[in-house]
Amino acid sequence: MRRTLPLYLLFVFAIWGGISVFIGKTEISQFDGLMRNKLLLIVGAFAIILGLGSLIFHHYMKIRRKARYWQYSIVTLGALIVSTFIGLFAGVRGEGSLPTIFGGTIFVQHEGKLYAVADKQERKMFNENPEKYADIEYAIAPLPDGYSEPLIQDKLLELKSELFSNTEKLAAIQAVSPVSKQPVTLTDGSPLTVYKNNVYVFASKDEYEQFISNPDNYADPQKAAMQLPETMQGELNASDLFQLRQMIYQKINETGPGNENINTLISPVSDSPVEISLGTVLGIYNGNIYAFATQDEYDQFLANPGNYISAARALMQIPANMRDLNRYNASVLRHELSQDRERAIRRGQEITPIISPVSGKPVEFKKHFAIHIQQLYEGILVPCGSTMFAMLAFYMCSAAYRAFRMRNLHSGLLLVSAFLVMLGQIPIVTAFIPGVHEIRQWILDVPNMASKRGIMIGVGLGMAATSFKIIFGIERAWLGGGDE
Amino acid sequence: MSEQTIWQKFLQVDRRIIYLIVLIVIIVPIIFPFDLPIRISERTTQTLFDAVERFPENKNVFLISADLNPQDQPELYPMMVAWLRHCFYRKIKVLVMCLYPTSLGLAEQALDQVATEFNNRANTDEERIIHGRDYVFLGYKPPPIVPILGLGEDIYQVFPRDFYGNELRSHPMMKNIKSYRDMDMIGSLAANTLPITYIAYARARFGIAVTGGVTAVSVADFYPYLDSGQLTGMLEGMKGAAEYEQLIAKTFGDTERMLAFEGMSAQSTTHIAIILMVLMGNFFYFMQQRHERRKG
Structure with missing residues (x-):
C-alpha cells in the first residue's frame, strides 16, 4: 500500500493533466486551474517542510557527531532560525505582527x-x-492622483462642455466677500471651495489661498454662496459636482441684480459679492470644489492638481x-x-x-x-550573490590561461570557435574589423543551432520516454527503490 | 634536476599575477570609462525593438517576467530598465511579475528607478508614470509553471492582489486585461531556461508572442527558438542590453544613464584579456612541446 498508493495517484493526476491540455472544456479548465493554483501549493508547502526538516536533521547530526566542519552547521542552523523568525513575525516589508x-x-x-x-x-x-x-x-506632499482622478477628469470635461453650452443661463450677480466685507465680482471661473458644508466663492486665487491658509478666520456661513446639501456630505464626486452646479444655476436664474432676496455669492476672503459670469469653470480635488479664471487655468489644474494647491513646504x-x-x-x-x-x-x-x-x-x-526580509535581502543576499559571481571572472581568466589547451582537433575547433564568438562580442573589434560580427553570427546560426536542435530532440524523446515509464509505474526509482 | 625553460616558467606563473592583471583590466575602464561604437544585432535586438514598436493600439500590454537574481544583475537589470523605458515612452502598459522570490527586490528597484526618471521630467499628469494606470507590479507566485498556465485563463485567479496588497481589479489599466489574449507579448528575463518554459506553455498553448532577455552564456540555447520564430527577438547578455539602450536613446532621445553601455568598456577589455591569455597560454604550451621534441 505504501508503495502502490503513490503510483495510483501519480497515474490519475498525470492522465488528468494530459486530458486537460487537449480538451478545452471550461469546467475541465477551471478544475485544472483549481488543482494547479490550490492543490499544488499545498503539496509545495509540505515539500518545503520536508526539505527543511531534512536540512535541520542533517546539520543537527553533524553537530552532534562533531563531524568535519561542524561549526558551519551551527552557522547554517542559526541563520535558518533567525531568518525564519524574521520572515514569520517581521514580514517581508515590515508588515508582520512584531514591530521591526x-x-x-x-x-x-x-x-x-x-x-x-x-x-x-x-x-x-x-x-x-x-x-x-x-x-x-x-x-x-499630496498623494498623487493615480486612481480616481482620471475618471473625475473625464467627468469634469463633460461638465465643462455642459457649462459652456448653458451660457445663456448665466447672469452676473453681486456677491460679498466674508473677509473684506466688500462686493466681489466673480469672473470666469473664480475659485470656489467647500468648507464645513458651505460653498464659498472668491474673487481671485489669492483670496482663495488666504482662505485656505486659515479658513476659520474667514469662514462665515452667512457669506457662503450656499450650504452644501445634505445629500452631498463627505467626499464629492463628479456627479455631486454637477448637481451642485445645477443648484447654483437655479439660484442664479431665480434671482437677479437688485433683488434684495438674492442669496448672493460672497467671497470669504475679500468679503465682497462674487459675480458668476460666462463659463465659470468648476473643478473638484480631494473633496473641494475649485473654480478657475480661465480655461487654461483649469487645464493646468487638471494636468497637475497637486501643484496647484500644494504647500511651499512640499x-x-x-x-x-x-x-x-x-x-x-x-x-x-x-x-x-x-x-x-x-x-x-x-x-x-x-x-x-x-x-x-x-x-x-x-x-x-x-x-x-x-529588520525584515527585504533588509536581509538587500543587505546580505544581494551583496553575497554579486560577490560570488564577480569572483568567477578571476577564476575564468586563470583557467583560460592554464587549462584551455589545443591538444587535438576537437579541442582546436572548440578553441577557434570560442575565440571567434568572443571576438564578435567586443564592440571595438566588430566596429573596426569587418566580417567578425558575421562570422560570430554564422557560428551561432548554423553549427550551434544544428547541434542544439539535435540535443533538444534527443532530450525531448528521452524525457517523453522516461515520463511514460514513470506514469505507468515501470520506473520506480523515485519511490526509493529499484524496479519491481 | 633539469633546468626549467622560460616556457615552463611562463606556464607556471603564479595565479595571483593573473588575478592582478584581471583586476587592472576591469577597474581601469570603470574608473576611466570610454564609449565604444556598438553594432546593433539585426536578428536579435533590432527584431525585438521593432516588434515592441509595432504593438497594436488596442492592446498595448507587455508582461515582463522579471526573474533576475543578484548574480545576473549586471546583465539582466539593464535589460529590464531598457524595456521599461521603451514601454513607458510608447505608452505601453506593463505588467511585472516574478516567478522566484529572490527577484522581487530587483524588479521593484527597476520599476521605481524608471518611474522616478519619468516623473522627474514630467510636466503634466499624462506624462507621469503611475502605478495602477501605467504599470502594475503583480509580485511573486510559486511555482513557475502554475502562474504561467494560470495567466492564460484568468489573471485574477493567479494574482487577486498586486505586490502592494491592492485589489488587482481596482487598477484602471486592468479594466480590459484578463489573460494572455489581452496582452501583446511576454518578456522573460532569466539566467536559466525559463523563456523556453514560456514558449512551451504560454506560446504553444495560448499563442502569445514571447521574447527573452538572457545571460550571454545561455544565448546559444535559444537560437533554435529564434530561428523557428518562437522567440520574437532576444537580448543577449550585457551587449544586447547596451544595444537596446542605444536604440532607445536614438529613437526617443533618452538621456538617462545607460548601465549596460557603461559596462561594455570593462567587459570588452576583460574579453580581450581572456583572449590574449588563451593565445599566450597555447603559444607557451606549443613552444614547450617543441622544445621537448627537439630535446628528446
Missing part, C-alpha cells in the same frame, strides 16, 4: 496628504482630530504605489527623504524644514532601524 522598524520620523496621513509629527503623542492627537490639525501648509512626491501608509511604506519614505536631505546637504542646498501640523514646530528628521 525602530525609531525614525513618524508620518501621519489625512485626505491624501502626508504630514510628519514629532512623537507618538502628537500622532495620537492628530489621529483623534485630523480636521483640527490638517493644514495644507504643513503637508509634505519635500517630495510620494510614490504612486503607496496607497496606504503602512510600516514598510513609511520606512521607504524615510529612506528616500534621508537620501534627498543628505544629497542637499552635500550640495550646500537649503533644507526645507518639516513642520508638525499639531505643534507647528519643526520636526527633527530621524532615520530608522529596520
Whole structure:
C-alpha cells in the first residue's frame, strides 16, 4: 500500500493533466486551474517542510557527531532560525505582527496628504482630530492622483462642455466677500471651495489661498454662496459636482441684480459679492470644489492638481504605489527623504524644514532601524550573490590561461570557435574589423543551432520516454527503490 | 634536476599575477570609462525593438517576467530598465511579475528607478508614470509553471492582489486585461531556461508572442527558438542590453544613464584579456612541446 498508493495517484493526476491540455472544456479548465493554483501549493508547502526538516536533521547530526566542519552547521542552523523568525513575525516589508522598524520620523496621513509629527503623542492627537490639525501648509506632499482622478477628469470635461453650452443661463450677480466685507465680482471661473458644508466663492486665487491658509478666520456661513446639501456630505464626486452646479444655476436664474432676496455669492476672503459670469469653470480635488479664471487655468489644474494647491513646504512626491501608509511604506519614505536631505546637504542646498501640523514646530528628521526580509535581502543576499559571481571572472581568466589547451582537433575547433564568438562580442573589434560580427553570427546560426536542435530532440524523446515509464509505474526509482 | 625553460616558467606563473592583471583590466575602464561604437544585432535586438514598436493600439500590454537574481544583475537589470523605458515612452502598459522570490527586490528597484526618471521630467499628469494606470507590479507566485498556465485563463485567479496588497481589479489599466489574449507579448528575463518554459506553455498553448532577455552564456540555447520564430527577438547578455539602450536613446532621445553601455568598456577589455591569455597560454604550451621534441 505504501508503495502502490503513490503510483495510483501519480497515474490519475498525470492522465488528468494530459486530458486537460487537449480538451478545452471550461469546467475541465477551471478544475485544472483549481488543482494547479490550490492543490499544488499545498503539496509545495509540505515539500518545503520536508526539505527543511531534512536540512535541520542533517546539520543537527553533524553537530552532534562533531563531524568535519561542524561549526558551519551551527552557522547554517542559526541563520535558518533567525531568518525564519524574521520572515514569520517581521514580514517581508515590515508588515508582520512584531514591530521591526525602530525609531525614525513618524508620518501621519489625512485626505491624501502626508504630514510628519514629532512623537507618538502628537500622532495620537492628530489621529483623534485630523480636521483640527490638517493644514495644507504643513503637508509634505499630496498623494498623487493615480486612481480616481482620471475618471473625475473625464467627468469634469463633460461638465465643462455642459457649462459652456448653458451660457445663456448665466447672469452676473453681486456677491460679498466674508473677509473684506466688500462686493466681489466673480469672473470666469473664480475659485470656489467647500468648507464645513458651505460653498464659498472668491474673487481671485489669492483670496482663495488666504482662505485656505486659515479658513476659520474667514469662514462665515452667512457669506457662503450656499450650504452644501445634505445629500452631498463627505467626499464629492463628479456627479455631486454637477448637481451642485445645477443648484447654483437655479439660484442664479431665480434671482437677479437688485433683488434684495438674492442669496448672493460672497467671497470669504475679500468679503465682497462674487459675480458668476460666462463659463465659470468648476473643478473638484480631494473633496473641494475649485473654480478657475480661465480655461487654461483649469487645464493646468487638471494636468497637475497637486501643484496647484500644494504647500511651499512640499519635500517630495510620494510614490504612486503607496496607497496606504503602512510600516514598510513609511520606512521607504524615510529612506528616500534621508537620501534627498543628505544629497542637499552635500550640495550646500537649503533644507526645507518639516513642520508638525499639531505643534507647528519643526520636526527633527530621524532615520530608522529596520529588520525584515527585504533588509536581509538587500543587505546580505544581494551583496553575497554579486560577490560570488564577480569572483568567477578571476577564476575564468586563470583557467583560460592554464587549462584551455589545443591538444587535438576537437579541442582546436572548440578553441577557434570560442575565440571567434568572443571576438564578435567586443564592440571595438566588430566596429573596426569587418566580417567578425558575421562570422560570430554564422557560428551561432548554423553549427550551434544544428547541434542544439539535435540535443533538444534527443532530450525531448528521452524525457517523453522516461515520463511514460514513470506514469505507468515501470520506473520506480523515485519511490526509493529499484524496479519491481 | 633539469633546468626549467622560460616556457615552463611562463606556464607556471603564479595565479595571483593573473588575478592582478584581471583586476587592472576591469577597474581601469570603470574608473576611466570610454564609449565604444556598438553594432546593433539585426536578428536579435533590432527584431525585438521593432516588434515592441509595432504593438497594436488596442492592446498595448507587455508582461515582463522579471526573474533576475543578484548574480545576473549586471546583465539582466539593464535589460529590464531598457524595456521599461521603451514601454513607458510608447505608452505601453506593463505588467511585472516574478516567478522566484529572490527577484522581487530587483524588479521593484527597476520599476521605481524608471518611474522616478519619468516623473522627474514630467510636466503634466499624462506624462507621469503611475502605478495602477501605467504599470502594475503583480509580485511573486510559486511555482513557475502554475502562474504561467494560470495567466492564460484568468489573471485574477493567479494574482487577486498586486505586490502592494491592492485589489488587482481596482487598477484602471486592468479594466480590459484578463489573460494572455489581452496582452501583446511576454518578456522573460532569466539566467536559466525559463523563456523556453514560456514558449512551451504560454506560446504553444495560448499563442502569445514571447521574447527573452538572457545571460550571454545561455544565448546559444535559444537560437533554435529564434530561428523557428518562437522567440520574437532576444537580448543577449550585457551587449544586447547596451544595444537596446542605444536604440532607445536614438529613437526617443533618452538621456538617462545607460548601465549596460557603461559596462561594455570593462567587459570588452576583460574579453580581450581572456583572449590574449588563451593565445599566450597555447603559444607557451606549443613552444614547450617543441622544445621537448627537439630535446628528446
